[in-house]
Structure formats: structure tokens, C-alpha cells
Amino acid sequence: MQKLANYIDGELIAPLSGNYIDNYNPAEGRVYSMLPDSGTEDVRVAVDAATRAFPAWSAMPVDKRSALLLKIADLIDRDLDKLVRAESTDSGKPLAQARRLDIPRAAANMRFFATGAIHFSSEAHVTGSDAVNYTLRTPVGVAGCISPWNLPLYLFTWKIAPALAAGCTVVAKPSELTPMTAFLFSQLCIEAGLPKGVLNIVHGLGNKAGQGIVEHPHVSAISFTGGTVTGKRIASTAAPMLKKLSLELGGKNPNVIFADCDFDKALETTIESSFSNQGEICLCGSRIFVERAIYERFLEQLIKRTRSLVVGDPLEEKTNIGALISGAHMKKVLGYITLAREEGGEVLTGGKPVKLSGRCQMGYFVEPAIIAGLGPDCRTNQEEIFGPVVTVMPFDTEEEVIAAANSTNYGLSATVWTENLKRAHRVAAHLKSGIIWVNCWLFRDLRTPFGGMKQSGVGREGGWEALRFFTEAKNVCVRL
Numbered sequence: 001m002q003k004l005a006n007y008i009d010g011e012l013i014a015p016l017s018g019n020y021i022d023n024y025n026p027a028e029g030r031v032y033s034m035l036p037d038s039g040t041e042d043v044r045v046a047v048d049a050a051t052r053a054f055p056a057w058s059a060m061p062v063d064k065r066s067a068l069l070l071k072i073a074d075l076i077d078r079d080l081d082k083l084v085r086a087e088s089t090d091s092g093k094p095l096a097q098a099r100r101l102d103i104p105r106a107a108a109n110m111r112f113f114a115t116g117a118i119h120f121s122s123e124a125h126v127t128g129s130d131a132v133n134y135t136l137r138t139p140v141g142v143a144g145c146i147s148p149w150n151l152p153l154y155l156f157t158w159k160i161a162p163a164l165a166a167g168c169t170v171v172a173k174p175s176e177l178t179p180m181t182a183f184l185f186s187q188l189c190i191e192a193g194l195p196k197g198v199l200n201i202v203h204g205l206g207n208k209a210g211q212g213i214v215e216h217p218h219v220s221a222i223s224f225t226g227g228t229v230t231g232k233r234i235a236s237t238a239a240p241m242l243k244k245l246s247l248e249l250g251g252k253n254p255n256v257i258f259a260d261c262d263f264d265k266a267l268e269t270t271i272e273s274s275f276s277n278q279g280e281i282c283l284c285g286s287r288i289f290v291e292r293a294i295y296e297r298f299l300e301q302l303i304k305r306t307r308s309l310v311v312g313d314p315l316e317e318k319t320n321i322g323a324l325i326s327g328a329h330m331k332k333v334l335g336y337i338t339l340a341r342e343e344g345g346e347v348l349t350g351g352k353p354v355k356l357s358g359r360c361q362m363g364y365f366v367e368p369a370i371i372a373g374l375g376p377d378c379r380t381n382q383e384e385i386f387g388p389v390v391t392v393m394p395f396d397t398e399e400e401v402i403a404a405a406n407s408t409n410y411g412l413s414a415t416v417w418t419e420n421l422k423r424a425h426r427v428a429a430h431l432k433s434g435i436i437w438v439n440c441w442l443f444r445d446l447r448t449p450f451g452g453m454k455q456s457g458v459g460r461e462g463g464w465e466a467l468r469f470f471t472e473a474k475n476v477c478v479r480l
């Protein structure tokens with residue numbers, strides 16, 4: 001069975017303990033490879049390598065750093081098919097989605113920040129004829145980047161690309177549930193000639209390898225994407241150490257559909273925003289609010305379209321919904337279906353495990369579910385399920401739907417459907433979410449700030465925000 005390796009100081013090496021963790025193929029429900037069970041000692045070696053590499057990497061002319069990162073992007077493109085298959089196998093997501101979204105976006109992340117860093121500039125403030133102040137932006141040092149399993153290479157590169165482009169060296173940990181594409185990525189870094197120690201990838205469990213990165217005194221900044229509970233734990237370690245911290249956490253996002261929307265577009269996009277990646281995207285719209293005038297019609301069409309989605313082998317092109325990430329996660333998702341019933345909800349379609357035949361007979365498949373009859377305050381509508389489960393609720397007024405949409409502890413993203421321009425701007429301004437889509441979903445301009453409010457996180461990624469996060473601002477005041 002294939003044993004993945006850590007990427008430390010430019011080499012692919014085994015964990016110091018010699019211990020490995022099973023890596024599952026979620027569509028088959030069986031172990032297909034093993035990843036290093038790294039501990040604090042592996043992290044220490046990785047941080048030492050990153051510390052040694054920092055002076056030369058941060059001093060390297062930005063166009064040379066940029067060229068190396070662009071080369072890695074080109075290698076991702078070259079290996080598209082291999083990476084797509086690996087991502088689908090490792091995470092259970094449909095191959096077609098990995099090809100359309102995950103892997104191209106990983107290459108785009110590398111290119112965006114490789115070229116962005118060349119254009120990054122700092123400010124100068126002229127204080128009349130008395131002084132000139134200018135801001136020096138220097139890389140923070142060794143950055144820790146910790147990413148989740150739902151968009152593995154996409155979110156991994158979303159963090160390490162700006163860190164490396166800004167001149168930081170990095171110790172990164174992908175999710176223990178989806179280590180494969182980060183491992184393949186480390187091979188591409190070697191091939192591209194990335195200097196040793198600039199990027200180090202330590203595989204393993206969150207509470208060992210991940211916690212080791214967060215606790216290490218020479219890691220100056222932590223960029224984390226994952227669950228809110230984990231984010232709080234990381235903050236409780238990193239905040240007293242006064243580390244820079246960026247936390248991209250969970251969501252329970254509202255999808256608000258007014259009667260004056262473009263009905264067909266809203267319906268088609270709602271199918272995507274509800275069930276893409278099996279609902280395992282932090283930005284999925286899991287609470288659907290529909291204005292009463294079109295509620296019955298919309299719901300009827302939504303059920304019909306949802307029933308036509310193909311739950312199946314992720315490697316088959318016709319599959320819309322692949323496997324959930326793990327048996328434990330499948331149990332959690334099904335547990336929420338039970339909870340929804342207990343809370344008085346009616347499951348209008350789906351919500352049952354799917355038993356496939358052939359190689360996928362032991363896989364973690366669940367029918368996409370639509371639940372109605374619940375109010376906005378119940379647990380089903382307040383807690384993140386992170387699976388192919390949505391609730392649908394009618395509303396009568398703009399004020400009412402804004403209050404309901406804002407009623408959770410989360411504030412990551414929201415979607416608004418209306419052809420009334422004034423209303424679109426008004427509602428967007430009142431929604432407590434870091435990202436608001438009007439008449440679209442998931443469309444991203446990588447230059448815009450990305451991040452959540454409330455329990456969905458602290459800090460912003462994307463564009464200059466990310467390059468600012470990985471640099472320290474120093475003001476130099478020159479008295480004239």
C-alpha cells in the first residue's frame with residue numbers, strides 16, 4: 001500500500017516515529033493509502049528548515065520568487081488529469097467537479113499570488129512639509145498554514161501561495177482525511193526547483209501535527225481554515241503567544257429568494273449552491289428562504305430537480321453527488337435528518353443512505369435532502385450540517401427575512417435573488433455575512449476580501465488582504 005511522505009527541507013521523508021494513519025477512499029469505504037502520523041518532533045524539524053530557508057527566500061527578488069511559483073502552477077496544469085483523479089479518489093467528490101473547480105483553482109491561486117506579489121506596494125504619507133512616512137512591508141517569518149478536507153488542494157494553495165509570494169517560508173498541514181494532492185504537490189515543488197525548506201508539508205492529525213505548528217514559538221502567523229470549534233482551540237493557543245491569526249471557519253448560509261427573481265436562474269443556481277460537493281462547501285446555502293408568492297412553485301421545482309441529481313460513483317461523468325468524506329461524517333449528517341424530524345420538520349425528499357453496487361457498495365453516499373416545516377431558530381437551522389441537506393422556509397417581508405437570515409451565530413456568506421436593484425443593495429447591506437452574492441453563487445474575483453463575520457471567522461483572505469496578512473507593516477518616519 002502506498003505510504004505518503006512528509007516534505008521537509010526539500011526532501012520526501014518518513015515521520016520520525018515511523019507511524020502511519022489509514023487514508024480512506026470514501027467512495028469505496030476502504031483504506032487505500034497511508035499518511036505520516038507526524039508529531040511535534042517532525043514539526044520542529046520542519047520549522048527549523050523553514051527558519052533556515054527564510055533569510056534567502058525573503059531576500060530573493062520578488063520576480064524570481066514569482067517565477068518559481070508560476071512554474072509550480074504550470075506543473076499543476078500539466079498534471080491536471082492525475083491531480084483531478086487523485087482529488088476525487090481522496091475526497092469522494094465527483095471527478096467532474098475536481099476538473100472544473102478544484103484543480104484549476106489551485107493553479108489559479110498560485111498564479112494570482114505569484115503575479116500579485118510583483119504589484120504589491122506600500123503606502124507613503126507626506127505630513128505637510130514636516131515629514132515623510134512610508135510603510136515597509138516585510139514578511140512575517142515562518143507561517144503555519146492549516147487546511148481542511150472539503151476543497152483540499154484549492155484551500156491548501158489559497159494559503160501557501162500568498163505566504164510564499166509575500167516572502168514567508170511555510171510549514172503547512174493538509175487535512176489528515178485528504179492528504180494525497182498536497183503530497184503530489186510536494187513532488188511538483190521539488191521538480192520546480194523550489195529551494196529546500198521554503199515550503200514544508202507535515203502530514204498528520206490535527207491535535208498532534210496541527211497543534212504542534214500552532215504551539216511552535218518560531219511560527220509567527222497561523223492561517224487556518226476549518227471548523228469553528230477547532231478555530232477557537234487554535235485561537236486559545238495562538239492568541240496568548242501573540243501570533244498573527246487568520247481564521248476561516250464554518251457557515252450556515254442563507255439563500256434568500258424574492259418573488260421578483262429570475263425564477264429559472266434562481267432555481268438552477270440553488271441546486272448548485274445547495275448540493276455542490278455533496279453540500280460540503282462552507283459557502284453552500286443551506287437555509288433557503290422563499291417569498292410566499294412563489295414558495296409552492298419554487299419548492300415543487302426544487303424537489304423535482306433535486307430528485308434528478310445522480311448520486312453515484314465519483315469517477316463517473318454523469319455523477320452529480322459523490323461520497324461524503326467519511327463514515328463518521330455520514331453518521332453526523334444522517335443524525336441531523338433525524339433531529340430535523342424530531343424538531344417537527346418534514347423531509348420532502350432524500351435524506352437516506354444510498355447503497356451502490358460494485359466497487360462503491362461500501363461508500364458513504366447520502367441522497368440530497370430537502371426539509372420543510374421548521375422555523376429559523378431550531379437546531380437544524382442554526383447548526384452547520386455540512387452535507388447535502390437544505391431547509392426551505394417561506395417569508396412575507398424583507399424585514400422578516402433579514403432577521404431570520406441573520407439569526408445564526410455564523411456570518412460567512414449569503415445569496416440574494418431579486419431583479420429589484422434597490423432591494424438587492426439594501427438587503428446586501430443588512431445581511432451580516434462576509435460575502436454576499438446577488439443573483440449568482442460562488443463566483444469569485446480573487447482580488448476581493450474573503451472571510452466571515454461572527455463565529456465564521458476572524459480576518460480576511462484574498463487579494464491584498466492575504467499579502468498584508470503575511471507581512472508586517474513598519475512605519476518609517478523621516479523628519480524633513
Ligand code: NAD
Pocket residue numbers: 146147148149150151155173174175176204205206207209210211212214225226227228230231233234248249250251281282384386412452456457
Ligand atoms: P477541522 O477543523 O476538523 O480541521 C481543519 C484542519 O485543522 C485539519 O487539517 C485538521 O487536522 C486541523 N486541526 C484539527 N485540530 C487542530 C488543532 N487542535 N490544532 C491545529 N490544527 C488542527 O475542519 P474540517 O472538518 O477539516 O473541515 C470542515 C470545516 O471547515 C467546516 O466547518 C467548514 O465550514 C469549514 N470550512 C471553512 C471554510 C472557510 O473559508 N470559511 C472553507 C472550507 C471549510
